[in-house]
Amino acid sequence: MKEIRLSCEVITPLFMGGANMEPEIRTQSINGVVRWWFRTLGGSKEEEKKLFGWTGQESKKGAVKFVVYKEPYNSRDIQSCLDSSKNGLNYLAFSLKRQNRQCLYVGYKFDLRIIFSTILEEKEKKKFLGALWCAFYLGNFGSRARRGFGSIMVREIPGDFDNFIS
Template sequence: MKRLTFELEFITPAFIGGANQQAELRPASFVGLLRWWWRALKGECDIKRLREEEIKIFGGDGKMASPVYLRVEGDVRKGNNLINQCRLNAGVVYLYHFVTVRGKREFIEPDSRLKLTLIGKDEFLKHYIASFWALVFLGGVGARSRRGGGNLAVVGYEPKDLVEDFKISFTPTDNLREWLKENLKRAKELVGSPKTPCGEYGKYSTLPDPRNIDFNSVLILSPKEFNNWIEALNDIGNEFMKFRKIKNEQKNEQNKRNEEWVLDIAVFGLPLRYGKGEAVKVENTKEVITRRSSPVIIKVIKTPNGKYKWMALRLWGKFLPDGAKLRFRGYTKLPSFNLIEKFFQKFGGEVKEEGKNE
């Protein structure tokens, strides 16, 4: 059995805890997140085979315990009034919408430290390490994790040689884009991701494989660095807000109804409410669908020199089952990723300048 301990820090507020919404570190939450990122890395099209392998690695089915022990500990600082910290930053308020609109919610404050320990055999440990890499550098922890909540940075880890044995890095370099690309490739190799992935319209959300696609089309980084997480998240939040509002204005100029515009932006995630709180609905499907996580992850990442950049990542996978339609008031439409593609294309010219700012 081998032991690997990571020292981490939260770089954005983390809305994570129990049912009573009190902020706390829970090992079960991290295990659930690692399972999710493992599936996203794996990209296995055969769902039965995927579940069988997942149970062997993470346990489950009421019969098998996980072959890897996970422990989370830390004396984190807690806050409960994020509105006061962010009230002058419209972009942050927009991304953290439900937190700022619904009032106070306890959260783990940025700069809080924690330790995560993994104990297990190499054959299983490698899957946890790959999933943990993806969680830290591509995602976040807790509510609003796809909009910059609960982002982490690795402060250090022991033993160093164990991570080196798996040939994956937890220390970003100045060429951040290339570093992310190469380590995502390695993470996919560690979990045994098929060389022929499910692709854009697979049955569940997966990470695009940089071995097969243009990485620039699915991952964008801010062309400049920021002094703190609020500045970084506020910048992309404002861009995201303007992008959606510009779309609305363009449709009005063409005498198209707001209802059609609402259906266009619904692919950024459900539930979506507009006007007097009316929700976009899903029809033409046997199952009742009221929620669909966004295929776009927005997050903050810490650079080697202690500055901050925002990042946006697009996930592959069907938005809704085949034939399902979005309905808002009297209008219906099949979901389309065209607007998401335009969002990533908007920054196409800017991200090419990234190397000049690092």
């Protein structure tokens, strides 16, 4: 397996973006969440360096690369993203309403392509895929991830699905 493609959909408002605060899907943010899950699941520092890269005197790029294929952004303010009948989300979004923050709306779709370097062994790929699974199914993305926002669902894994699971 040299690469895998995931078809994804935002299922709670997503607050992810660059310095200009414009909503966008950022590979650096996805990489950071997957890296966190890799460390949490017990990946060693050396494995982490090999998979994700590192900085320093002998810096190297990672053996895994993320590429995002996305629909044109049609961001919305938080008020239009929330359902007035869901009091819990409205409570958690209180401070965002005052700031009129923009977000990627529920239902926004994008594809995530993950490319593996040829230097990776199958064992390392499986550890990475375990962290990726946890990031999508147990974690959230973006600046409001700890408040229940930024959930992304994997809708489809085209191709060799069995190879991804095993």
